[in-house]
Each structure stands twice: as structure tokens, then as C-alpha cells.
Amino acid sequence: MRSRSKICSYPKPKDGSTAIISASVSSRDDETARKSPPNLANGKDEEQGGSKENESTRCDVWHSGALGSVLVSIPPESRLDLDAASYLPISGSPLRDSGRSSTGDLHSHSNLPTCLDSYPIRGMMIKKRYISPTHWMFSLTLSPHALDWLDEQMKKQGKIWQEMMTCKLLARSIKTKRLLSWTPGRYGTYLPTKGVADALFGAYLRTFETIYRIIHIPTTKRVYNTLWESPGLASPAQVVLLQLCFAVGACFYDDVFSLRPHAHQWIREAENWLESPGKLRMTVFDIQIMCLLHLARQTAHYLRENHVWAVSGALVRAAMCVGLHRDPTRLPTMPVFETEMRRRLWTTIIELVLESSIDAAGPPMFSSDDYDCSLPLNLNDAELGDLGEDGKPTSHDMAELTDTSLQIALGRTFAMRLSVAKYSNGIKVDSSYRETLRLGSDLMAEYRSLMKYLHALNPQPTTFQKRYFELIFSRYIFSLHLHYLPRALKDPAQFHFSRTICIDTALRLTSSFLPLSSSRHNPVLIAMHSILPFESCCCDYERLLICGSAPFRSVPWQAVMVIAVELAATLHEAHSTSPWTGVVSFNQKQNGSKFRNIELLTWLREGAKWTKQRIQAGHHNVKDIVYITVLLAGIEAAMDGTPPEPAMDAKGREILAEAKSILGVTAGTETTTWDTVPDLGDEGLGEVNEFWSMGFSGMEWESFF
Structure with a gap:
């Protein structure tokens, strides 16, 4: 009462x-x-x-x-x-x-x-x-039906919940197994072989370095060659920088992220180097390492979004201490090479800080009034390196693709995206739906202009680069419209646009990395492909979303959840309007939304396979796959006209057994079981507010290394 x-x-x-x-x-x-x-x-x-x-x-x-x-x-x-x-x-x-x-x-x-x-x-x-x-x-x-199911399992603490705790113990065992022995202060202990290093370094250069300009490629390649030809000449700082490039590139090495322990070790060494006492970390080179560390944490590590966001604050402040926020023309005269590298680095920093705020759903904590540094010139790295002390570079035409074209294109949309981030995550803003629509319209105009520019470049950007830009803008679309989705389902006349743009964005995003190669023989997918061929496969992009953490898991997850809620909503609408309600199951009804539901159901099933593939790639958190599997089971049961709860229980037990088997193989043991119901009160595993905080979204359970 x-x-x-x-x-x-x-x-x-x-x-x-x-x-x-x-x-x-x-x-x-x-x-x-x-x-x-x-x-x-x-x-x-x-x-x-x-x-x-x-x-x-x-x-x-x-x-x-x-x-x-x-x-x-x-x-x-x-x-x-x-x-x-x-x-x-x-x-x-x-x-x-x-x-x-x-x-x-x-x-x-x-x-x-x-x-x-x-x-x-x-x-x-x-x-x-x-x-x-x-x-x-x-x-x-x-x-809500999947969330209800989880609450019920927490309340009962029965077999399903015990299996989740078993997976937690296996995850801890895997963490311990992956932690490499190391003496702090010694850098380069776990360098890969030359052949593997070439693959890792090349993967970093063709992916993230083309978008976030952090290093000068010719100079870094010379350092890289020195590392193998004369190891003693490479300084610890140079070794740390190269290892961070390897850590990011490890996400693209194979489908199972076999180099994950080494990537964690390289990140660990970089953190130790930055925090080592008695050293002043306030140079441009140090800022480069901090930027690479930020990327490595997002791709290969298990840091929570709010932790990365908090650390990004230190990054932008360190950059300001070096004066990167001021345009070099307003500082004492410096060589053109240094001028352009400072502009590139500052543009990268504000991108990383802005995107971390979107990931953590926090305000950016800075504005365009806090800096006056201009965008870099449209130049290739080789041209920049050949300039003498008094050389004056000639910027290429903007229609010509150079090493900085993509960074410049993304930088031109920064002001718009910053406005969206401040509006979406602020607590003292006029957050009316009319303002949401206005910002959304401006954001889509910037997005269309950007994609038009990319398609006009000569030569054309790679598939990875185009899809990565789509991933970036999808985050801002979801931040504006996703929280209106429940109201759009309740009041479709007023909030229909939010529902439409969310599902369109979700379908576009999922179709960029789904279906998985293992599903190419699915009859439904074959029929869909014959009508409208799927986008060409991009191995780098697919591996990033399978092996990567932070936004490379959370944004596709949001897309899959939008598809699930759209499928459930259309199922409800069809159930409410069909004359066959209560006579035959949904799968036997003839209604106009049936083929759309088949499409949504197919993508949702592929999303479930994606979460399983992430576990096979070393993400030892089972909550993604459990949640989406029981969600899918409930929807399928409703479509068949059967009670959802028994199907959700059965699928939950089935997928947990499968996930436990995968984790057991990774941990080297499959004997971790509960002889008796665990005392969950000792670790707080059954308390309110605990479930999702226990390592969901690829985050470690509680501790980090």
C-alpha cells in the first residue's frame, strides 16, 4: 500500500x-x-x-x-x-x-x-x-518482458542464476590466466615477432590512423624499423608508442582476438610509463601516447565508458598545458611540420573527448570558445616531412583524398555534433521535442553533406572508413531520438519521426556488419540478398565490432535493441488489428506487416549470433547473449501463440550452458559448478543495482589491470 x-x-x-x-x-x-x-x-x-x-x-x-x-x-x-x-x-x-x-x-x-x-x-x-x-x-x-525475466531470476536465484554466477567464476579464471607476469619499468618484454608486428602495425595504419591523425607515419615507420634493426636504439617511450599501435591493430588480427593478453599487457605498460614518478609528461610526444592509449582502451580493454570519459578530461587538459588548443599562428614561430602536427593532434583530441562523452552519456565539459586551433591542411604525410624549415606547404584540392582528408571532413561536423552532445546530455537545457527535431534535422543535413563529400573524393575512401563514419553518426542519432521511442510507441502520431529514424538507423547499422558469414546459407537471407544485395563484406569493420569494446559493442547493441522493440511493437499492432486474433497464431495470419516482421526477426536472430561470436572472441561476459536470447525467445513464442515465459526459461538455460562451455574451454576447465546455492550476500551478487554493473557491455567484472 x-x-x-x-x-x-x-x-x-x-x-x-x-x-x-x-x-x-x-x-x-x-x-x-x-x-x-x-x-x-x-x-x-x-x-x-x-x-x-x-x-x-x-x-x-x-x-x-x-x-x-x-x-x-x-x-x-x-x-x-x-x-x-x-x-x-x-x-x-x-x-x-x-x-x-x-x-x-x-x-x-x-x-x-x-x-x-x-x-x-x-x-x-x-x-x-x-x-x-x-x-x-x-x-x-x-x-520489458526480458527485463522482467531477469528480475524474476534474481529473485528466485535458481539454476539459471547459479549458472550466471558460474560464468562469473570462469571469467575471473580467464582474467587471471590472461594476466602476463611483468616487472614494472621494463618495456618491450612481450614484443611480437616481426611478421606479426608488421600485420598489427599495418592494421592500425589502414584503420584508425586514417581517421584520427595521431602520428606522422614516415617518422614512426623509421622508428619501427629501428626497433627491429637496432633494438637498443629505440627509447622506452618509442617502444610504448609502437606497442599501443600493436594493441589497436590486434583487434583486426583474427576473428577470435588471439592476441588479447598481449594487447592488455601493452596497455598496462603504457599506463605504467605515463604514471612513472619523476617524469614530466607534458610534451607533444606524450600527448600522442595518451591519444593512442585512449584508442587502445576503447578497442582492446575493458574500461567502463564513464572511466574513459573521466580519463579523457585529463587528456584535454594536458593538451591545453602544451598549448595545442591555440592555433600555432598565435604562438611563437615554429616549423611547418610542427604546426601541422599540432593541428592534427588537437583535432584528434577534441574528437576523442566528444565521443567519450557520448559513450558515457555525459556532457562534453568544454565548448568551441575554449580553443581557436584551426583544422589541418589537406596534405599527405610524405609532403609534410619533406618541407624544410622555411617551406610553405600547398594544400591539395579538397576533392582529392590525402592523409588528412577524412580528419578534416569529420572536423567540419564537430560543431554540430558538439551541440547535439550538450543538448542530449545536459541537465539545464530546453529539451523540447521541437528542439530535438530541429537539431536532428541539422544533424542529418551535416550527415548527408559528409557522405556526399566522401563519395566525391578521388580516390574513394575505403569501405571501413565509410562505415566507421556511419557508426559515429549513428551514436548521435540514437542520443537524440532513442529515449523518445517508448513515447513514440504509445503516441505514434506525435513521435512517429523518432521511431522511424531509430529503426532506419538501426537497420542501416546492422546491415553493415550482418549477416555473419556463418549465415550466408540461410534461405531467408538468400532471398533477401537476391532482392537487394547486401553490402560488401569489410573484414576490418566486422572484426572491430566483434573484438572491440566500448562504443564498438554498445552502438550495435542499441541497434539490435531497437530492432527487437520494433518487432515486438509491430507484433502487438498486428495482434490488435488482425481479424484472426485468437483464432490462429501470428505466423498463420495474413497481414501486411508479416514480411516486415520476417525481416526484423532475421536481423534479430543474426544479432544473437553476433553476441555469441563476441564470446568466442574472448569477451567473457554472458549477459549480452543471455539477454538477447531470452528477448528473442519471448518474441518468437508470442508469434507462435504460446506463453513466452516457458520459452524464455528454456532458451535461457540452453544459452547459458553453451556460454559456460565456451568459457570453460577458454579457462581450461569445465568443472566449475555450484554444489550448493552460493551465499550471494558475501559478494553482493544478488543485491539491487548489481546485475548490469557486473561487467555488462564487455566491461570487466570489477577490477582492471
Whole structure:
């Protein structure tokens, strides 16, 4: 029973269940509410899709054992009565309807509050860490039947939950096995053979270095050759820099990331070198190493997004200490080579900082007023190196592809993307839906202009470069529109554009790396390919999304979740409008959305295979594959007209057994089992806010090396 007081609270459920446990309801005559910070739009602005906050907004904190604490803001003039509906079965949701049979819908008795379908989520607290609603974890709330299933497993702590804990123990064993012995201060102990090093260095140069200009390629190649011809002449700093290039290139070496332990070791050595006492790390060369370390952490390591974001703050401040934020023309005269390298490096730094803020769903913490450094000239590295002290470079025509063309093209869109990041992740902005549409329109205009420019370049950019640009812009589209998706499903007339652009972006993104090569003989995929051929395979791009971490996992994950929620929504809509409802299963109905659902279902199944391939590539976290598998099982059961819960339980057990087998082989043992139910209270594994924080998204469970 809920309290009738205006401010009420309840203790957190200790069994991992889902419930609304606290509410702060304010009114116009409540002095306390008037003094508290505003939270959401008034009723009039809410009708326009806005979120201008005032003192009359009601807020509820919903706690999920699997997800964490979610702050939901309710406009004061809404007709939703949480006091009466909080603990009742959900009705009117696009994914669940208590008035229908459970065989035709997904979770007809969900524990999730109805407000999640209609009102903005203002933030989440995951194990004492705050994230905004633009974070990738928001996408988990789009699939309530899968989230309910996880909460139920946490509450019961039965066989499925024990198997998850077994996978956790195997993951710890794998971590220990991968940690190489090393004496701090000794660099280059685990250098690869010359042949492997050539492959790794070449992979880095043809991928990330073409977009984020960090090194001068001819100069670095000379250092690289010296490392093999005269090892004693290479300084520790040069060894560290080259090893970071190897660490990034290791993501592209093979499909299973066999060099992962070495990549972790090279990152570890770089961190030790930067933190070694008695050394002043404030030179341009040091900043280059910091940039490479940032990329290596995103591709080959297991750092949380908010940790990378926090470290990026140190990167931009160190760069400012060196004066990279000032254009070289406003500094004492320096050679052209140094001038251009400083411009390239600063452009890279602001890109890395901006993108880390998008990954962590945090404000960029700087603006265009904080620097005046210009974009670099359109020059090749060889031309830059041949300039003398007084040489004056001649920039190439912008239609000609050079070593800096892609960096310049991306840099020209920086102001627009910075505006989107500040708008999406700010807490004191006019976040009306009208403003969202305006920014979204400007962003798409920049995007179209960029892609048109890339296709006009001569010679043409590589497939990897084009798809990487698509990946970058997909993040900004999702940050603007994804949190409107539940409201778009509830009110399609008003928020239809957000739903359309999210699913279009998701399909474009998934089709760039799916289907997997193992699915090429699927009859449905063969038919789809015959009608509209798939994009050409790009091995580097596919391996990045299979072996990489951070955004290279979270953005494709968001796309797969959007496809899942679109499939569930169209299933519900077809179920509601079909005259065959209750007579035959969905798969036997003749309706206009059937072929679209087959397409979505095919991509969702491929997404499940992608998560499995990531485990085979060494990502020892099973939550991705468990979540998407039970989500898919629930949808398939609903399409067949059968209850979703038994199918989700069966698929959950099946995929956990398969994942445990893969991890067991990697760890060198398959005997890790529970003889008795573990005492989860000792490690807090069963507590509220724990599940998703335990290494989801490719992050390590708790510790890093």
C-alpha cells in the first residue's frame, strides 16, 4: 500500500524484485516542492513533446533488481495515477496488455510501471554511478518482458542464476590466466615477432590512423624499423608508442582476438610509463601516447565508458598545458611540420573527448570558445616531412583524398555534433521535442553533406572508413531520438519521426556488419540478398565490432535493441488489428506487416549470433547473449501463440550452458559448478543495482589491470 503523504519512501526490495519504492510528489501549494529543483515540463509543453521543468512535476524512482534505480518524471496534468496503478498489472502498453491472453502478447502481467511507456526517464543509478537516459543501458527498458525475466531470476536465484554466477567464476579464471607476469619499468618484454608486428602495425595504419591523425607515419615507420634493426636504439617511450599501435591493430588480427593478453599487457605498460614518478609528461610526444592509449582502451580493454570519459578530461587538459588548443599562428614561430602536427593532434583530441562523452552519456565539459586551433591542411604525410624549415606547404584540392582528408571532413561536423552532445546530455537545457527535431534535422543535413563529400573524393575512401563514419553518426542519432521511442510507441502520431529514424538507423547499422558469414546459407537471407544485395563484406569493420569494446559493442547493441522493440511493437499492432486474433497464431495470419516482421526477426536472430561470436572472441561476459536470447525467445513464442515465459526459461538455460562451455574451454576447465546455492550476500551478487554493473557491455567484472 502506498502512503498518501506527498513525500513517501519505502526500503529497497532485498530479493532483487522490481518495484516502485519511492516517490516524491510535489504540488503547487507545497513549499518543499517549490524550493526543490525543477524536473520536467508543464502539461502544456508536454503535449508538444517538451520537457521544460517546473516545480509541479512528480518524480518516481523505480528500482529493478536487474537494472538499478531509474528516475521517472511525470507531468503534473497527466492522467496517469501512479498511486492506484503502481502495483497493478500493466495495461495499455505497446508491448503488453492485461486484457489479452498471455499466448498472444509478451508478459501480460509485467512489474514495470506504465509511466516508462509515456514519460521521460531522467536518469539511472547503477551501483552508485549516475548515467543519463542517452546511455546505451536505457535501451534495456525498451524490452520489458526480458527485463522482467531477469528480475524474476534474481529473485528466485535458481539454476539459471547459479549458472550466471558460474560464468562469473570462469571469467575471473580467464582474467587471471590472461594476466602476463611483468616487472614494472621494463618495456618491450612481450614484443611480437616481426611478421606479426608488421600485420598489427599495418592494421592500425589502414584503420584508425586514417581517421584520427595521431602520428606522422614516415617518422614512426623509421622508428619501427629501428626497433627491429637496432633494438637498443629505440627509447622506452618509442617502444610504448609502437606497442599501443600493436594493441589497436590486434583487434583486426583474427576473428577470435588471439592476441588479447598481449594487447592488455601493452596497455598496462603504457599506463605504467605515463604514471612513472619523476617524469614530466607534458610534451607533444606524450600527448600522442595518451591519444593512442585512449584508442587502445576503447578497442582492446575493458574500461567502463564513464572511466574513459573521466580519463579523457585529463587528456584535454594536458593538451591545453602544451598549448595545442591555440592555433600555432598565435604562438611563437615554429616549423611547418610542427604546426601541422599540432593541428592534427588537437583535432584528434577534441574528437576523442566528444565521443567519450557520448559513450558515457555525459556532457562534453568544454565548448568551441575554449580553443581557436584551426583544422589541418589537406596534405599527405610524405609532403609534410619533406618541407624544410622555411617551406610553405600547398594544400591539395579538397576533392582529392590525402592523409588528412577524412580528419578534416569529420572536423567540419564537430560543431554540430558538439551541440547535439550538450543538448542530449545536459541537465539545464530546453529539451523540447521541437528542439530535438530541429537539431536532428541539422544533424542529418551535416550527415548527408559528409557522405556526399566522401563519395566525391578521388580516390574513394575505403569501405571501413565509410562505415566507421556511419557508426559515429549513428551514436548521435540514437542520443537524440532513442529515449523518445517508448513515447513514440504509445503516441505514434506525435513521435512517429523518432521511431522511424531509430529503426532506419538501426537497420542501416546492422546491415553493415550482418549477416555473419556463418549465415550466408540461410534461405531467408538468400532471398533477401537476391532482392537487394547486401553490402560488401569489410573484414576490418566486422572484426572491430566483434573484438572491440566500448562504443564498438554498445552502438550495435542499441541497434539490435531497437530492432527487437520494433518487432515486438509491430507484433502487438498486428495482434490488435488482425481479424484472426485468437483464432490462429501470428505466423498463420495474413497481414501486411508479416514480411516486415520476417525481416526484423532475421536481423534479430543474426544479432544473437553476433553476441555469441563476441564470446568466442574472448569477451567473457554472458549477459549480452543471455539477454538477447531470452528477448528473442519471448518474441518468437508470442508469434507462435504460446506463453513466452516457458520459452524464455528454456532458451535461457540452453544459452547459458553453451556460454559456460565456451568459457570453460577458454579457462581450461569445465568443472566449475555450484554444489550448493552460493551465499550471494558475501559478494553482493544478488543485491539491487548489481546485475548490469557486473561487467555488462564487455566491461570487466570489477577490477582492471
